[in-house]
Amino acid sequence: MSEQQLSQQESLQLITEMIQKAKKSIHETGTSSILWGSAIAVCGLVNFAERQWQFSIGFDVWLLAMIAIIPQVWISVRESRERKVRTHTQVVLNNVWIVYGLSIFALVFYFNIVPGVTERLLAESGSQVFARNTTTGIETPFRSFIASSGSLLLLLYAIPTLITGLTHRFKPMIIGAVLCYGFFIASLFTDTRLDMLFNGLAAICNWLIPGLILRSLYLKEKAGRNV
């Protein structure tokens, strides 16, 4: 390409060609999606199994979700090093996922703090809530808890996933997010045990399957570029 003068048609053709080239050069690797899809699926399904078959793996399996932050940082740094171009869409979507991450941590914080605070406030007002067993008639102090906390997580999972899917017009992610809303509605009518199952399934539909599809597309395009 040189500094030669162009005709009007050639100019428009060049502009179109370059814009198309810029569009085609945007590749999502799918790595983060696979990581979080796997991590949350394992956490949800193991937690469901523990509750379903009454056993314990000896530690809170959701800690794995915390540990997954370490490879995520590594992936983000590596992808940032390899990236030659940043689009406005990438910047906005990255911000959406950062806000989502912060919101998840805030929600987990809320799950852990609010029950204790509720009990303290009740105690300060001189009240205590009791639960009465309708069969035996025995009353025991009622421990405060966040009802259907898994449903709130499902609701939150769907938001950035649907935004990403709609922005990229990526059907697997849109379908995953819609299914996630379905799991959210179902979880309103079920106990925590099934909520955990829905969490695991939502992670598979939302992130793992779309991530694997993205990865496959990315590897195909990369192989095509190297030919």
Add this chain to the structure above:
Amino acid sequence: MFKDLDPILHSQLRLAIMSLLIGVKEADFSYLKEKTGATAGNLSVQVQKLKEAGYIEVVKQFKDNYPQTLCKITDTGISRFEQYVADLKAYLGQ
């Protein structure tokens, strides 16, 4: 015939650079080189001309101990590019 078209943009390589930058937030020099197929020397000269005209911003920095040149279209660059496309369309009667 073309006297009204922006002379800064009415050149093959500079127009290619601007067309690539119009849709992205920022791009590496190596990305522009890969997409335009230009030589580093020629690309560097045209990037400098666009920078001097105020159409793009050029940030030189180090990334993992290697020099990196990032190019980003400016607000002036966007409006001039849009005007250029409008002028082209007027010429073509679209």
